[in-house]
Amino acid sequence: MLVLLIVLPLALAALSLVIPAYQGRSWILPVGGGLHLALTLAVLTGHVAPSGLSWIAADALGRLVLLAVSLLFFLCALYAVPYLRFHREDRGNRIIVPCLLVFLSAMTLATLARHLGLLWLGVETTTVSSAPLIYYNRNRLSIEATWKYLLICSVGIALAMLGILFVAYSALHGGAPVSLQLDDLLREAPYCSRPWLHAGFVFLLVGFGTKMGLAPLHTWKPDAYGEAPALVGALLAGGLTSVAFLGILRGVQIMGAAGDLAVARQALLAMGLLSLLLAAVSVIRQPDVKRLLAYSSVENMGILAVGVGIGGVAAFGAMFHLLNNALTKGGLFLSVGNIQRAYSSKHISEVRGALSRVPVSAALFLAGFLAISGSPPFGPFLSEFTIVRGTFLAGHYVVGAVFLLLLVTVFIGMGGTVLPMTQGEPSAELADSGYRDTLLPVLPPLLLLGCVLLLGLYLPPKLRDLFHRAADLVEVAR
């Protein structure tokens, strides 16, 4: 049954290649996303038997990322139907639909992989299947973004492969037969060769960190998010980054099993703080709203890295934040997509007073901005607060202070762009595409932000338990 999660989107992708009806092809996306989500929920509630294969299994970390990816994909797929209808004449959906489904399958494979080779395969496949998605708009800017994304991420992922091989080689020293099976590596880790393991972890961090967009490896991110369609941006910022983070966490797990957790944490902490700093500098006076969201994504990746880098309570906060970030980023990108369509622009000089032109989308965008910058009562407030609390509890006072300062800077910086865009009156000389809010494009961001609000008000015990078990996996093995 577990394998079905991976195979189902692939089968639907093949089906979408042969369906002649345009709308039929579009509707495959929400149908596939819905089935995937139903299966995911069945896995999470324990109604699905283990696969029987040693390569495919769902541990707490995998389940958490799977939940984020699956929920986000389903709502983005709903959004895709009217979006693709709008672009029927000029761009079509013959390529984007199968690519989206392969993308989903690859992300699922990465979350369920217990074999590092398989994990790598999943993440690499996301790169090649998402490149056509970024190029959907077919202009000079999007091709530049696609080329940078493809080249930088391919090289990054190649380095992650080298890291995986180094880790495997380190285990060879313990006298064990070579294996890339995660469980074998965790068992053999205490006897492995340290220089190889450390070198391997660094390559893993650099490789998957490129894909995740941690500074200073984030350079492709603003370009790709800026030029990709909104729903692709949502999937990249919410889904793909979480999957790449999972890749890094697998490395942290092995380092933890080897008793070298401190080294891994220091590296994560350094990159996390650097990401926060870079995001804080870049969001100030950022005129392009999608690039703004990209830097906000760099910031949130930094928060995740800091959370795991501190460990303990903060690691729990990071797991919570992973889900919050995925859902909030999804809501933000989708509502920005609506605003962009109403103004035919995503530049601050050409977007004013969105609240009076597309009131629901603009209100959602505003709510998403408040949520992602950590305002109560949304979920990210709780998760970021937990991380800060964990930081001070662990005695890292300077880190905690810097962390808070950078969060505030990002909040002010983002506000400087978001508030003028939504408030005020749209003047007559601004372009007006005639697009207004309708139900289907507004519903997915509404649901996403509704979930984020709910997470802030009430955290179901089952979910709390999942976060706890996921955070335990990146702690010292007991």
Next chain:
Amino acid sequence: MLEVNNILLLLVILINFFTLGSARLGACIRAVALQGAILSLLPLTVHGLNAHSLVLSGGAFVLKGVFIPWLLFRAIREVRIRREVEPRIGFVPTMILGALTTAGSFIFAGYLPLATEHQGTLFIPTALATLFTGFLLLITRRKAITQVLGYLMLENGIFVFAVLLSTAMPLMVEAGVLLDLMVAIFVMGIVLNQINREFATLNTERLSALKE
């Protein structure tokens, strides 16, 4: 078998230098193809004749030695370019940089503890040197197609290291890795074509509209 391995690996390093010094794209593609073909012999010389290494060898040969070079040749025929003009750093300086990184790889590899069966082989330094050469190509050249070649070289370097561990990889995963490499190059080829159509050039400095 040790001797054969080392001769093959030395050839790989020589090809690294040839590629760094050559301005003609056709020659560079041929060199990388030859490198891929040489690498594809390694599973056989390391692990002997068995089904696993035969399939791996065959797959790598077809892909790295034949199919990808063919794709790249088709690409340069379509866009009618022959030479890498004006690299960011000249050919001689990149050769010197290449020599330095190769020397560095040998020194660095000396510090890493090797399993007894791999001592006295050139696998680790060759893997690192090829990796760095790929990086150099990626950084110093302007033509998008040379950057693809750089990426391929980087992958070749990793392949050298992977051969040591190929018993750890189930065949299915290996096949997937090779297939992914092929699709990646294929997608890059399509993007190259689109770049050429939009900009009428393959010089990547034209790809500079997106910045702060």
